[in-house]
Amino acid sequence: MARFARISPLTALWLAIATWFAGFASLSILRQLAFSTGRFDLGNMVQAVWSTAHGHPLQVTNLHGEQVLRFAAHFDPVLVLLAPAWWIWPSPSVLLVVQSAAMALGALPVFLLARRHLGSARAGVAFGLVYLLYPATTWTVLNEFHPVAFATPLLLAAIWALDEERLGWFAVFAVLAATTKEEIPLVIAALGVWFALAHGRRAAGTVVAAAGVAWSVIAIGVVIPHYHDQGAGFYGRYSEIGGSPSGVAHTLLHHPWTFFTVAFDHAGTHYLLALVLPLAGLCLLSPLALVALPELVLNLLSSTPTQTSIHFHYVAGEIPPLVAAAVLGAARLRRVPAASIALLAALAGNYALGAIPVWRSLPAGETLQAHAQDVTRHDRIAARALRLIPPHAPVSASNSLGAHLSARRRFLSFPVVQDAKWIAVDETQPGYSDRIAPLPAAVQTAWLRRNRAWRLVFEDDGILVFRRVLPP
Numbered sequence: 001m002a003r004f005a006r007i008s009p010l011t012a013l014w015l016a017i018a019t020w021f022a023g024f025a026s027l028s029i030l031r032q033l034a035f036s037t038g039r040f041d042l043g044n045m046v047q048a049v050w051s052t053a054h055g056h057p058l059q060v061t062n063l064h065g066e067q068v069l070r071f072a073a074h075f076d077p078v079l080v081l082l083a084p085a086w087w088i089w090p091s092p093s094v095l096l097v098v099q100s101a102a103m104a105l106g107a108l109p110v111f112l113l114a115r116r117h118l119g120s121a122r123a124g125v126a127f128g129l130v131y132l133l134y135p136a137t138t139w140t141v142l143n144e145f146h147p148v149a150f151a152t153p154l155l156l157a158a159i160w161a162l163d164e165e166r167l168g169w170f171a172v173f174a175v176l177a178a179t180t181k182e183e184i185p186l187v188i189a190a191l192g193v194w195f196a197l198a199h200g201r202r203a204a205g206t207v208v209a210a211a212g213v214a215w216s217v218i219a220i221g222v223v224i225p226h227y228h229d230q231g232a233g234f235y236g237r238y239s240e241i242g243g244s245p246s247g248v249a250h251t252l253l254h255h256p257w258t259f260f261t262v263a264f265d266h267a268g269t270h271y272l273l274a275l276v277l278p279l280a281g282l283c284l285l286s287p288l289a290l291v292a293l294p295e296l297v298l299n300l301l302s303s304t305p306t307q308t309s310i311h312f313h314y315v316a317g318e319i320p321p322l323v324a325a326a327v328l329g330a331a332r333l334r335r336v337p338a339a340s341i342a343l344l345a346a347l348a349g350n351y352a353l354g355a356i357p358v359w360r361s362l363p364a365g366e367t368l369q370a371h372a373q374d375v376t377r378h379d380r381i382a383a384r385a386l387r388l389i390p391p392h393a394p395v396s397a398s399n400s401l402g403a404h405l406s407a408r409r410r411f412l413s414f415p416v417v418q419d420a421k422w423i424a425v426d427e428t429q430p431g432y433s434d435r436i437a438p439l440p441a442a443v444q445t446a447w448l449r450r451n452r453a454w455r456l457v458f459e460d461d462g463i464l465v466f467r468r469v470l471p472p
Helices: 009-033 037-053 077-088 093-104 105-117 121-133 134-142 147-165 167-178 183-199 204-228 235-241 244-252 257-263 265-278 287-300 320-330 337-352 359-361 375-388 440-448
Strands: 057-062 067-069 395-397 412-413 422-426 453-459 464-468
Touching: 009 093, 009 105, 009 121, 037 057, 037 077, 037 093, 037 337, 037 359, 037 412, 057 412, 067 265, 067 464, 077 147, 093 105, 093 134, 093 147, 105 121, 105 320, 105 337, 121 134, 121 204, 121 320, 121 337, 134 147, 134 265, 134 320, 134 337, 147 167, 147 320, 167 183, 167 204, 183 204, 183 287, 183 320, 235 244, 235 257, 235 320, 244 257, 257 287, 265 287, 265 320, 287 320, 320 337, 375 422, 375 464, 395 464, 440 453, 440 464
Parallel strands: 395 412, 395 422
Antiparallel strands: 057 067, 422 464, 453 464
């Protein structure tokens, strides 16, 4: 026991990071083996990285069967940097492992920030653990794979660099974070405003803010529409407040109360509580929390339910300013053991809301997706069936099988067939395009069974594999 007591705080932090990484990387891989991932969204990223690694940078097959650049959906060029990892380990699992490692390392800048402002390495370790236990952090790393997850550790590093006034390092971390998704530069812009006001560096802060806004405007208004014939596809998510830039402006001018009622409905209120309470509310004591506003506004005003939930990747840009604000908020409470309070709140929050599956067996513990990593007989049958499909053949498959088949040049989302040589369908999860639709999926599957151009070569436990025997 005495030996463990002599472990330095930094060593303890690295042990926590390594343990967290090992646990969540394993859970992520098990979820993949259990077919808890899909073409949307892991499969999309797998195809983009595979294409890049094979000389076709960021090319993917869209829902209509067209070969397009990933930029038609999101501006996340950071995916290009993952191609070397694919060369070393050509498997979807490599993306999940890299994501877990990146998220785990976010604890390091949190530690450095807390050690500086709380004057204690032990308090730094406590807040590093707060970040690792924060429910939003755990759900982000298990929400399949999304490039924006890299924004979480990168933004935390950027906040640390700004706080230390190391502008060179800040520029590196900020630029990398900006490559993870089109709206993340708005968070960076908000960081510039905070830097200008909190540190008195108005010129530098103004440059950061302007650069961040310009990046997002160009990405959303120029790059994505250039590769997407119908423009940026996410305006429809804001139909309740206008559904377009002009519509939003009209609503703001004539019906401003609509914004409040949409943002703070039942889902929005619970979403905010799930973000704040596991930090013991400490984030509310620092203006740095306002840096999360760009992402909070985008999520709270959206009509897409996944955006007002901590269980999806949409929180990736909110985690850094909220956790960092909790550190600065704790520093204001000089005579209160704020680090210990924050750690207890994070642990309680993880118990009630987090993604660690052990809680499922305890009273009132979180049970959501608690069995997502359990590999069943059905999953083993599906894996055996998919091994029949050649690795480079054009294939059409339902969403639940897509993440296992997307590492190829042509991947079509069932029921789109076109030039596919193979079709794989899971009747127990009747995917149709990018949604669950039992009736249309059943109709299309019945058509395949009757079609002489296709031969059913595998059928077991609802898993069907067809091979084309006649040319299209």
